[in-house]
Amino acid sequence: MTITYVLMQNLKRNPLRAALTATAFSLPMAVFVAAISLVVLLANVAASAAKELRLGVHQKTSLTNLLPEGMRRKIEALDPQKEHLHAVCGMRWFGGRVPDTQNTLTSLAADADTFPIVYSDVQMTEEETARWLSEKTACVVGFATAEQYGWKPGDRLTLESTVPPYLTLEFKIVKVMQNAERSSVFYFRRDYLEDSLKAAGFDDPRCNIFWIKCKTAEGLRTLQQRIDAAFANSPEETKSEDENAFAANFTQAAGNLPGLMQAMAVVVVFIIALVAGNTMMMSFRERIRELAVFKAIGFQSSRIFAIVLAESTMLALIGALAGVIPASLFLLLVPIRNLRMGPISSFEVSPLAIVVSIAIALLVGLVAGLWPAYQAHRLRTVDALRKVA
Amino acid sequence: MSTAEIELRNVRKVYYKERLEIPVLEGLDLDVATGDFVVLMGPSGSGKSTLLHLIGGLDTPTSGAVRVGDANLERMNERQLTAWRSRNVGFIFQMYHLVPVLTAAQNVELPLLLFRMSSAERRQRVITALNVVGLADRMDHRPNQLSGGQEQRVAIARAIVTDPRLILADEPTGDLDAKTSEEILGLLNVLNTEFEKTIIMVTHDPRAAAHGKRRLHLDKGALYSDERATVRAVAAASS
Numbered sequence: 001m002t003i004t005y006v007l008m009q010n011l012k013r014n015p016l017r018a019a020l021t022a023t024a025f026s027l028p029m030a031v032f033v034a035a036i037s038l039v040v041l042l043a044n045v046a047a048s049a050a051k052e053l054r055l056g057v058h059q060k061t062s063l064t065n066l067l068p069e070g071m072r073r074k075i076e077a078l079d080p081q082k083e084h085l086h087a088v089c090g091m092r093w094f095g096g097r098v099p100d101t102q103n104t105l106t107s108l109a110a111d112a113d114t115f116p117i118v119y120s121d122v123q124m125t126e127e128e129t130a131r132w133l134s135e136k137t138a139c140v141v142g143f144a145t146a147e148q149y150g151w152k153p154g155d156r157l158t159l160e161s162t163v164p165p166y167l168t169l170e171f172k173i174v175k176v177m178q179n180a181e182r183s184s185v186f187y188f189r190r191d192y193l194e195d196s197l198k199a200a201g202f203d204d205p206r207c208n209i210f211w212i213k214c215k216t217a218e219g220l221r222t223l224q225q226r227i228d229a230a231f232a233n234s235p236e237e238t239k240s241e242d243e244n245a246f247a248a249n250f251t252q253a254a255g256n257l258p259g260l261m262q263a264m265a266v267v268v269v270f271i272i273a274l275v276a277g278n279t280m281m282m283s284f285r286e287r288i289r290e291l292a293v294f295k296a297i298g299f300q301s302s303r304i305f306a307i308v309l310a311e312s313t314m315l316a317l318i319g320a321l322a323g324v325i326p327a328s329l330f331l332l333l334v335p336i337r338n339l340r341m342g343p344i345s346s347f348e349v350s351p352l353a354i355v356v357s358i359a360i361a362l363l364v365g366l367v368a369g370l371w372p373a374y375q376a377h378r379l380r381t382v383d384a385l386r387k388v389a
Numbered sequence: 390m391s392t393a394e395i396e397l398r399n400v401r402k403v404y405y406k407e408r409l410e411i412p413v414l415e416g417l418d419l420d421v422a423t424g425d426f427v428v429l430m431g432p433s434g435s436g437k438s439t440l441l442h443l444i445g446g447l448d449t450p451t452s453g454a455v456r457v458g459d460a461n462l463e464r465m466n467e468r469q470l471t472a473w474r475s476r477n478v479g480f481i482f483q484m485y486h487l488v489p490v491l492t493a494a495q496n497v498e499l500p501l502l503l504f505r506m507s508s509a510e511r512r513q514r515v516i517t518a519l520n521v522v523g524l525a526d527r528m529d530h531r532p533n534q535l536s537g538g539q540e541q542r543v544a545i546a547r548a549i550v551t552d553p554r555l556i557l558a559d560e561p562t563g564d565l566d567a568k569t570s571e572e573i574l575g576l577l578n579v580l581n582t583e584f585e586k587t588i589i590m591v592t593h594d595p596r597a598a599a600h601g602k603r604r605l606h607l608d609k610g611a612l613y614s615d616e617r618a619t620v621r622a623v624a625a626a627s628s
Contacts, residue, residue, distance in 0.1 A: 001491075001495050001498050001502070001508075001511075002502070003502060006488070006491065006495075006499075006502075009488075009490040009491055010488075010490060012490055013489065013490050289484070289486055290486055290488060293480070293482065293486040294499075295471065296445075296447060296474065296480050297474070297475065297480060297499065297500045297503075297547070298471055298472065298474050298475020298476075298500060298503050299471070299475075299503065300468060300471050300472070301467065301468075301471070381447050382439075382442045382447050382448045385438075385442075385447070385482070385559075386438065
């Protein structure tokens with residue numbers, strides 16, 4: 001028999017109470033695993049985006065206001081020696097959906113010549129690039145969307161636009177993108193869209209945004225200032241943002257979600273600490289004479305302190321594992337990528353999230369056990385025994 | 390220096406309750422010889438349990454000296470007293486105080502967790518202690534599967550498993566019926582006569598007191614009678 005065995009047996013003393021307290025740990029820890037994994041994913045996406053050094057230029061007031069196609073030449077002219085600028089790729093929202101379905105795909109028409117350069121992280125091979133450049137109906141599609149519809153390179157497909165003039169276009173897949181941040185995005189050639197619009201009587205070669213691939217981070221900042229200054233006080237006043245800031249605009253549109261999550265997490269952790277602390281205090285009070293006997297037979301006060309604290313921590317650990325393991329299995333098995341929620345489609349349970357969740361539970365267990373452990377430490381054996389008589 | 394195993398000199402113990410001084414023991418002197426079986430009697434509040442706690446190193450005197458063997462308890466700090474108790478004293482309480490989630494054998498094994506010894510040696514000691522109290526066949530039973538008398542036997546096995554020289558029993562039969570009390574007291578007599586343990590027992594029960602070799606009566610913190618039982622009476626009580 002070991003002290004650890006005694007601790008484990010102690011947890012069985014009041015199984016219902018122990019189970020309820022463990023559940024108070026398990027449920028928030030299950031949510032934490034998912035939430036922290038999401039934060040890790042978004043941080044990775046942000047780091048990846050920052051590495052790509054892309055600058056997005058759109059109309060200052062709204063992304064839905066179109067900019068003239070000629071702006072690409074004007075932007076290129078701001079850095080004729082290509083000191084900072086690598087390439088410019090104009091894009092236009094298509095908003096296509098597979099016929100007879102409701103979900104609109106993130107589908108964008110991109111300049112054919114510069115797309116493989118500006119989006120070099122898509123990692124198109126020479127053969128794929130050649131097909132993209134030679135076939136007007138070529139498209140590249142994210143892996144989550146491809147999986148959802150069972151598409152593979154070489155497949156032909158049709159999309160109906162959800163924006164006027166509601167074109168229906170046919171495409172041929174030349175690449176399935178494996179990037180997490182582009183898992184549910186669909187790109188095709190803008191010249192194909194322009195020709196189709198012209199054929200439908202809408203000669204409108206404008207863009208929603210121009211993505212600029214920069215050579216250095218410093219160059220990105222220089223170009224950002226230079227572009228916005230060049231178009232200031234013009235009908236096409238621009239707002240230039242790096243890719244992270246651009247993505248953050250969408251996130252912040254729904255309010256300060258990370259801040260809200262953080263505040264909720266703190267409240268939840270505090271509540272668990274109170275629940276666990278109350279349980280440990282009740283357990284201590286019930287065993288006050290038993291602990292006094294432990295002291296009488298030779299257990300040092302420091303050891304009693306450690307026993308009570310270890311019991312609290314062990315309860316927290318069991319609760320955390322009971323939440324983290326099923327949550328991780330659930331998140332592994334559930335087809336999250338089918339949700340097609342941008343980068344979330346590539347959601348994976350982060351080992352860091354598991355470690356952090358368990359660490360939080362252990363910390364809360366320790367904090368919750370501190371006061372009862374201190375009370376047990378300072379317990380006067382004779383006083384506790386006298387209560388028996 | 391006295392040859393007594395236990396020696397108390399001019400011991401005074403005072404408790405404080407809301408700044409009010411409550412004297413419990415007043416200038417008490419006592420010698421207990423090795424192998425003696427001393428019974429402490431007296432009305433409630435007379436200081437019996439306090440005296441027992443002082444001898445067992447659970448408490449320290451306000452003034453005076455308490456020596457047990459070579460140890461001067463009044464000079465020890467709490468840590469030293471705790472370590473000393475684990476080696477030298479076995480406690481038996483009225484309400485047994487066994488850990489309900491552990492078996493009889495595991496309860497007896499608890500004090501041995503404080504010593505460096507192999508699990509085989511621990512096991513052997515536990516079996517020996519349970520054999521002495523006649524409960525070897527109940528070693529895997531939990532306290533709620535044992536009678537009151539059996540629980541107290543387990544508590545006695547726990548008290549002797551470390552082979553202490555001194556056993557302190559605070560009302561060990563206070564919660565038991567007459568027949569079971571006799572069995573427990575007989576067991577204490579065996580520990581005293583056959584295993585040469587020095588025993589000090591607190592009791593209110595004159596029948597239980599008859600099992601001791603020496604009876605001390607306390608009242609208002611002072612020792613007012615000290616009777617040595619006849620050999621015949623002790624022998625009768627032991628049988």
